[in-house]
Amino acid sequence: MKIKNKGRKIYKTKEKNYYGKSPVGKAFSVGLSILLIGGIGFIGYSVAEPIINYSKKKGDQDTSVSTQATTSEEENSLANGIITDNADPENSYIHQNINFETYMAAALKESDLINSDTLKLALDRLPTGQNIEYIEVPLKVSGGGIYYSSSVNYASGAQAFQNMLTLQEIAAAIKNAGYKPAAIVSTFNDNLLPVIDRNAGYRTYNTDEQWIDDDYNAGGKPWSTPYSQVSLNYISDIVSEVSSSGFEKIVCSDFVFPNFRQSDLDMLDPELASGGRARAMTSAANLFNDKIISNGSVMFIEVSAAELIKGNNDILQPMLLNVKTVILNIDLDELGSGVYSKDTVYEFTGTASDKAIKAVDMVEDSLADFNVAVRISGDSANMSEILEARDKLAEKGYKSFVIG
Numbered sequence: 001m002k003i004k005n006k007g008r009k010i011y012k013t014k015e016k017n018y019y020g021k022s023p024v025g026k027a028f029s030v031g032l033s034i035l036l037i038g039g040i041g042f043i044g045y046s047v048a049e050p051i052i053n054y055s056k057k058k059g060d061q062d063t064s065v066s067t068q069a070t071t072s073e074e075e076n077s078l079a080n081g082i083i084t085d086n087a088d089p090e091n092s093y094i095h096q097n098i099n100f101e102t103y104m105a106a107a108l109k110e111s112d113l114i115n116s117d118t119l120k121l122a123l124d125r126l127p128t129g130q131n132i133e134y135i136e137v138p139l140k141v142s143g144g145g146i147y148y149s150s151s152v153n154y155a156s157g158a159q160a161f162q163n164m165l166t167l168q169e170i171a172a173a174i175k176n177a178g179y180k181p182a183a184i185v186s187t188f189n190d191n192l193l194p195v196i197d198r199n200a201g202y203r204t205y206n207t208d209e210q211w212i213d214d215d216y217n218a219g220g221k222p223w224s225t226p227y228s229q230v231s232l233n234y235i236s237d238i239v240s241e242v243s244s245s246g247f248e249k250i251v252c253s254d255f256v257f258p259n260f261r262q263s264d265l266d267m268l269d270p271e272l273a274s275g276g277r278a279r280a281m282t283s284a285a286n287l288f289n290d291k292i293i294s295n296g297s298v299m300f301i302e303v304s305a306a307e308l309i310k311g312n313n314d315i316l317q318p319m320l321l322n323v324k325t326v327i328l329n330i331d332l333d334e335l336g337s338g339v340y341s342k343d344t345v346y347e348f349t350g351t352a353s354d355k356a357i358k359a360v361d362m363v364e365d366s367l368a369d370f371n372v373a374v375r376i377s378g379d380s381a382n383m384s385e386i387l388e389a390r391d392k393l394a395e396k397g398y399k400s401f402v403i404g
Helices: 023-055 063-079 116-124 167-176 229-243 262-267 277-294 305-310 332-336 352-367 383-395
Strands: 104-107 134-140 180-186 249-253 298-304 325-331 371-377 401-403
Touching: 104 371, 116 167, 134 167, 134 229, 134 249, 167 180, 180 229, 229 249, 229 277, 249 277, 277 298, 298 305, 305 325, 305 332, 305 352, 325 332, 325 352, 332 352, 332 371, 352 371, 352 383, 371 383, 383 401
Parallel strands: 104 134, 104 401, 134 180, 180 249, 249 298, 298 325, 325 371, 371 401
Antiparallel strands: none
C-alpha cells in the first residue's frame, strides 16, 4: 500500500502564563524579573572581576593608572631632553640626556704618538674655536698594537715601537696644550695577544685547537675572546694602568666578536651561536668599568656605526651594561666602501654630512637607552667636511662629539 508522505512535522508550543493576566500577577512577574536580572548582574560582576584580574598580565595597569604613567613618562622624557611626539623639538635633544656632561673631543692617530715631536705637532694642528675639551689618544688599537710604553705583562710583545712615550709624557703634553687627556683602548679585536698566549683566543670545541678567522695562506688571524681569563686580565691591567696615569676618560672600543661563518660556529663553543654571548661581552665591559672607576676615571664605550648596521650589537644591552655613555664612530672611509650584511649591501654616497646622517638614522634606535656622542672619522673627508657633518648632526640633537 502506498504510504502517504505527510512532510516534516512542525511542533508548536504555547507560551505559558504562570501567573495569569491579572494586574497583581503582572506586577509580581515584573518584580521577580528585576530581582533575577539584578542577581545575575551581581553574580556576573563578582565572577568577572576576579577573572579579569587573574587574566591580566603582570605589569598591566588600569586605564587611569596607565594614563598617569604615560604623562609621567612624557614629563621625564622632556626633563631628560628626549623628544617625544608631544615635545617641542626646538627645546629638546634627541637621545641626549640633559644630565650627561657634554663631551667635546678630538681624536689623534697612532702615528701621532711616535715621539714627543709628532705629538706636539698633532696638538698644534687641531682646529681652533671648536670648543674641544678632551684629546683622545689611541693607546691600544684595533689589531692589538700598543702605542705607549707599558709595564703590563704581554704588552711589550705588542708594542708598536721599542721606545714609545710613557703615559705620563702623553698626558702632560695634552695638558700643556690646554686640553684634558682621554684614552682609546681597543678590547677584543686583538690578533696579537692570542699569538703571545694561545689561551687568549678562541678554541675549537672538540679538538681544543686555536681558531683563526681565515686560512693562514689568506692572512687568517686569531682573535681575543671575552671567554678567556687571559684576555680579561690583560685588558683589565691595561685600563687600570691608563686610568691611574692622569687620563680622565677611557674610551673602550671593539667590544665585538669576529664575523663568524656557519662553518666557524659549527666547530666553536655552541654559546657563540646563542644570545648568551652578549652576557659575556657586557660582563667584560662591566669588569673594565669597575677597574676604571676605582682609579677615579670614567669609561665610555665606542661602537662602530658599520658594525651596528651589520647587526653586531652584542654590547648594547642596557639592562646588563653598567656603562651608559656610548660614542658612535662614523668612519666615513668604512661607509664609503659600502656596508655588507648577510644579505644586503648598504651604499653611502654624497657628502660627509649625507653619509653621517644616513648612518645615524639607521642605528639610532639601538642607542635610544644610552647617552650618545658622535665621532666622525676617516681620511676620505677633510676637516671642514667633518666639522660640517658634526654641525648637521648637532641640528638633530647630538651635542657631544669627537672629531677625527
